[in-house]
């Protein structure tokens with residue numbers, strides 16, 4: 001388990017790999033049973049995307065321990081490059097609360113958000129992001145970029161990663177393997 005916001009580790013001042021190992025051992029305790037439940041719900045959303053031949057990423061937004069918004073990637077079916085799981089979940093949650101601000105909500109998403117979604121999350125005032133797998137190519141919350149932590153607007157958002165990361169990666173892998181096989185047989 002890892003925590004994106006601590007990935008640079010400079011701020012923590014840990015030099016010994018032994019200490020680092022200890023942190024990695026104890027980090028799973030950061031996540032509660034509910035966190036796993038909500039990420040599981042996000043994974044179920046990602047499975048819907050997989051069933052519809054979309055890149056399988058899913059998201060849920062939680063308010064007072066209840067899911068108030070769900071979404072899965074629908075960029076192909078909607079012909080809309082903005083139809084990422086997080087964006088759809090944000091809109092659903094805002095509709096539910098009848099509020100453009102979601103400052104008492106948490107976002108659970110199976111894959112590290114991209115720059116667009118990171119921007120939308122900041123705009124929505126969500127305070128906690130939980131994500132499963134890192135996205136080394138387009139991730140904007142700790143891997144390729146860390147837009148959230150390095151934002152110039154003094155917006156403070158906590159980022160936690162690693163819940164069901166293997167499961168999240170597995171879904172992506174199945175999708176891209178399937179795609180490769182189809183392309184290969186043409």
Ligand SMILES: [Zn+2]
Nearest residue numbers: 084113114117
């Ligand atoms: Zn995105």
